[in-house]
């Protein structure tokens with residue numbers, strides 16, 4: 043007993059001599075508290091001298107010695123800095139300061155925490171470089187620092203964290219090449235380095251990381267061929283190399299070397315050569331993204347074996363051969379019942395659109411075959427794809443009318459059939475799709491009248507049906523879709539006038555009805571469409587005055603040319619500060635062309651082809667205005683016009 047007491051006593055003396063007491067921890071934590079501030083003011087209030095250390099919020103102590111082993115302060119809206127005294131918590135095993143707004147740097151004293159296994163300071167405002175001392179914490183299993191402002195390079199000392207399983211340094215400003223010593227971390231299972239400025243290739247030594255399951259390299263400056271070391275990661279489930287400078291072709295046995303992949307993001311690089319058909323052996327593959335590369339060859343039907351495939355993005359490559367057979371894979375894909383997204387736009391795919399496209403998964407949400415060389419008609423049963431939200435078949439060689447079953451796609455938000463050779467009437471059933479936000483049908487040969495049912499699409503933002511063969515009047519229903527931002531009906535044969543008695547379209551930014559056969563007066567309601575930036579009315583038979591559109595202060599481009607408009611040119615255009623282009627040419631405007639503001643710029647303003655205009659700046663080459671005597675009954679507008687013109691005549695006699 044005596045001996046025991048003696049021993050305990052001396053052990054305590056020894057510990058105290060080295061500062062190893064819970065009093066050290068208390069001091070260290072109070073010092074930590076003094077350097078952070080809380081937005082919520084309710085977490086660290088329990089850190090006071092009247093309550094025992096081990097009951098402080100976020101603090102966990104060891105069972106025997108009452109020393110702090112865990113500090114759990116994630117997501118507590120903390121600001122300020124990390125006190126260096128954190129390094130005095132020598133029994134700390136787990137340190138979680140993640141998801142706060144802590145700034146400053148990581149104090150190098152963290153390197154004293156030799157028992158530390160878990161460090162999470164992600165989602166803060168930490169700057170500076172990774173302190174080298176940090177890599178003294180040789181028991182670390184997880185080092186998580188993503189979403190900070192850490193700079194410098196990944197130090198080679200990182201290689202001394204021999205037990206590390208998780209390393210997440212993404213979303214920082216790290217530069218330079220990865221050190222070869224990373225290959226020493228053979229326990230690593232998860233590595234996240236996305237969104238930094240890391241360059242070069244992956245060191246060959248990384249081939250030793252055979253336990254890797256998760257590897258994120260996206261959005262850096264990596265370059266060189268597909269890193270050979272990755273082919274050694276046979277357990278890999280998630281690989282993201284998106285948006286880097288990788289090049290070269292992929293090994294033909296890619297899929298056999300990485301058979302456990304679930305998600306493969308390789309988009310935005312410069313990979314060349316064919317897509318390895320062995321990818322079809324990766325039976326758990328859910329996501330395959332090789333978009334925006336330089337891949338060639340065909341899309342293999344064998345990918346139909348990928349029963350778990352949800353997302354396939356092969357857009358913006360050079361796949362296909364402009365010929366029939368290029369779309370054969372669609373038939374095999376009917377077995378991919380989980381498919382949500384299929385993007386193969388912007389390739390060289392040819393041949394007729396097969397009817398098998400209508401047998402794709404009813405879970406399909408996005409089908410994008412745009413910007414290819416696809417011919418034939420849209421199969422009648424396209425309406426089977428009931429989950430579709432986005433359908434893009436634009437910029438192909440499709441003919442015939444869109445089938446009316448398209449109206450069954452009740453979840454459709456975007457329909458793009460622009461730039462094909464489609465004909466017939468625009469199906470009125472489109473109006474049944476009330477969720478539509480974007481309809482693009484321009485540049486085809488659609489004929490007949492515009493279906494008034496389109497007015498039922500009450501969320502419609504973009505409606506573009508320019509460059510077709512439409513005739514008849516513009517249905518009032520369309521001009522009453524309050525959500526419209528962009529309406530393009532130009533280059534058709536539409537007749538009648540613009541609807542007058544409608545509510546102003548307050549969000550409308552672009553209205554183009556240019557090059558039709560529209561007539562009558564421009565409706566006054568135009569002046570209340572206050573968001574208008576672009577107004578294209580040219581090439582019609584509009585007559586009468588320009589209505590009062592003084593309110594369109596944000597207008598950039600206004601084209602009234604080639605109509606029968608008359609009256610005077612509104613002086614307020616001079617003060618439209620964003621105006622880049624005002625075309626009033628070939629009309630019957632008369633009177634004085636203003637000389638101030640925007641009218642001083644002959645590049646922005648065009649007025650030729652009006653018989654009775656005068657004045658303006660020299661470059662417009664108009665005749666001078668004849669100064670008339672003031673009339674007692676004149677309008678104030680007219681009087682202003684005359685004052686200016688008289689003043690002008692005095693200032694610039696050369697004009698006369």
Ligand SMILES: *[C@@H]1O[C@H](CO)[C@@H](O)[C@H](O)[C@H]1NC(C)=O
Nearest residue numbers: 061066069070071073127130
């Ligand atoms: C932390 O330890 C250092 C060195 O042992 C000492 O100088 C410092 O005062 C300690 N900090 C606190 C807050 O106890």
Ligand SMILES: *[C@@H]1O[C@H](CO)[C@@H](O)[C@H](O)[C@H]1NC(C)=O
Nearest residue numbers: 087088089090091092093099
């Ligand atoms: C000290 O902490 C205890 C326990 O959380 C709390 O009840 C008390 O209000 C705190 N005292 C002060 C002065 O904040």
Ligand SMILES: *[C@@H]1O[C@H](CO)[C@@H](O)[C@H](O)[C@H]1NC(C)=O
Nearest residue numbers: 115116117138140141160162
């Ligand atoms: C760290 O804190 C975050 C945010 O509160 C939490 O999501 C995470 O699970 C914590 N980590 C550990 C190991 O407790």
Ligand SMILES: *[C@@H]1O[C@H](CO)[C@@H](O)[C@H](O)[C@H]1NC(C)=O
Nearest residue numbers: 116140141162164165184186
């Ligand atoms: C680290 O913290 C972040 C943010 O709170 C959290 O999302 C993440 O899951 C944590 N990581 C680990 C491995 O605990």
Ligand SMILES: *[C@@H]1O[C@H](CO)[C@@H](O)[C@H](O)[C@H]1NC(C)=O
Nearest residue numbers: 150151152153154175176178
């Ligand atoms: C980390 O280890 C190095 C080399 O052993 C040593 O010089 C340094 O003082 C250590 N840093 C800390 C904070 O313990």
Ligand SMILES: *[C@@H]1O[C@H](CO)[C@@H](O)[C@H](O)[C@H]1NC(C)=O
Nearest residue numbers: 201202222223224225226247
């Ligand atoms: C760590 O990796 C480097 C470079 O690959 C190597 O030279 C060194 O011997 C390794 N150290 C250990 C402890 O394995």
Ligand SMILES: *[C@@H]1O[C@H](CO)[C@@H](O)[C@H](O)[C@H]1NC(C)=O
Nearest residue numbers: 248249250251252271273274
């Ligand atoms: C990586 O894979 C290649 C080819 O399969 C093999 O020759 C090499 O030994 C592997 N490297 C390591 C470190 O396992």
Ligand SMILES: *[C@@H]1O[C@H](CO)[C@@H](O)[C@H](O)[C@H]1NC(C)=O
Nearest residue numbers: 297298319320321322323344
């Ligand atoms: C892998 O794919 C290739 C080509 O698609 C095929 O010939 C081979 O039999 C497949 N291997 C396995 C193990 O399934």
Ligand SMILES: *[C@@H]1O[C@H](CO)[C@@H](O)[C@H](O)[C@H]1NC(C)=O
Nearest residue numbers: 343346347373374375376377
């Ligand atoms: C789809 O799967 C069935 C059953 O496994 C199979 O018989 C058929 O050949 C497959 N179809 C295609 C087009 O691959």
Ligand SMILES: *[C@@H]1O[C@H](CO)[C@@H](O)[C@H](O)[C@H]1NC(C)=O
Nearest residue numbers: 413434436437458460461482
């Ligand atoms: C619609 O198709 C045209 C022509 O290919 C393209 O330029 C445009 O970006 C597409 N827009 C959308 C939203 O799909």
Ligand SMILES: *[C@@H]1O[C@H](CO)[C@@H](O)[C@H](O)[C@H]1NC(C)=O
Nearest residue numbers: 446447448449450471473474
């Ligand atoms: C569109 O809706 C109308 C009634 O609202 C219905 O009669 C018609 O069959 C529908 N068309 C399609 C293609 O769903």
Ligand SMILES: *[C@@H]1O[C@H](CO)[C@@H](O)[C@H](O)[C@H]1NC(C)=O
Nearest residue numbers: 621622623643644645646647
């Ligand atoms: C004149 O208008 C043109 C076209 O909008 C523009 O590029 C140019 O900057 C303008 N010049 C001046 C002096 O404002």
